[in-house]
Amino acid sequence: MPQFEALNAQVLGVSADHAATLDAFTKQNKLRYTLASDFRRQMLPAYDAMVTNEQSPIFRYAKRAYFIIDGKGVVRWIKIMDNPLDLLKPDDVLKALKESGA
Amino acid sequence: MRTALALLLVLTAALASLPARAADPDPARIRMQRYEPAKPAPAFALPRLDGKVVRLEDLKGKVVLVFFWATW
Numbered sequence: 544m545p546q547f548e549a550l551n552a553q554v555l556g557v558s559a560d561h562a563a564t565l566d567a568f569t570k571q572n573k574l575r576y577t578l579a580s581d582f583r584r585q586m587l588p589a590y591d592a593m594v595t596n597e598q599s600p601i602f603r604y605a606k607r608a609y610f611i612i613d614g615k616g617v618v619r620w621i622k623i624m625d626n627p628l629d630l631l632k633p634d635d636v637l638k639a640l641k642e643s644g645a
Numbered sequence: 646m647r648t649a650l651a652l653l654l655v656l657t658a659a660l661a662s663l664p665a666r667a668a669d670p671d672p673a674r675i676r677m678q679r680y681e682p683a684k685p686a687p688a689f690a691l692p693r694l695d696g697k698v699v700r701l702e703d704l705k706g707k708v709v710l711v712f713f714w715a716t717w
Contacts, residue, residue, distance in 0.1 A: 552708045555699065557691060558715045566694045579691035579699050589687035592713045605713040609677065612686040612709040616701060620677040627715070629675050636710065639677040645708035 544575055546637055552645040557581050559593075559605050581605075592623060609636065611643050619643040 547554055554576040558565065562580040569578055584603050587593035592608040607627040611620040620639040622631060686709075690700045701709070 547710070550708070552710055553704050554710045555712075557711060557713050560716060562692055562694055564716075569694060577693060577699065579693050581689075581691055586687070586689040586691060587713065589689070590711075590713070601715075605715040607715075608713040610686065610709075610711045611677070612701070612704075612711065614706045614708055616685055616705055617683045618680045618686045619683055621680045622675070622677050624675075631675060631677060635676050640708055640710060643708045 546633070547576075547640075550637070550640055550645040552640050553577070555579060557586060557605070559584060559587060559601075559603065611636075611639050613643045 556574075556576060556578045557580075558578070559581050560568075561582050565578045565580055568574070581587050584593060587603075587605055590608065590610060592606045593603055594606055595603050607624040607629065609620075609622045609631060610618055613619050620643065686701060688701050690698050693699050
């Protein structure tokens with residue numbers, strides 16, 4: 544996380560959980576980046592990052608996905624995971640951030 | 646008791662129908678990909694935990710890493 548902070552990039556985590564859930568999660572895990580709630584599922588479909596699964600009790604939830612938006616508001620790098628258990632390596636994300644001007 | 650047994654059966658069936666976890670994918674595939682042609686990011690305005698709203702337009706001039714996650 545200090546490496547991300549050094550780049551002066553804005554790190555924003557978005558989930559479809561309610562803000563109160565995220566608040567508890569942030570405190571429990573002492574998170575240092577910003578979390579925002581898309582409880583109304585407005586941003587997720589716009590970024591093609593929503594799963595609609597009629598068999599799931601949650602029904603509409605987020606895919607694990609990463610987007611890097613440059614200072615002009617243009618999407619430069621993306622990765623949308625098929626399997627939410629997959630994670631990107633922080634070095635890979637840092638490299639893409641630097642190439643986007645961070 | 647009957648209800649409990651029925652519930653147990655349903656749960657067992659539900660668990661059995663879950664797909665086995667996919668084999669670990671090729672790590673080389675799990676990388677950031679250049680988005681081409683580059684497009685403007687869809688605008689968003691989402692409540693932050695402190696009650697303020699975070700808007701993409703307010704972050705202009707900064708590189709933004711947005712990641713989506715959930716409690717899957």
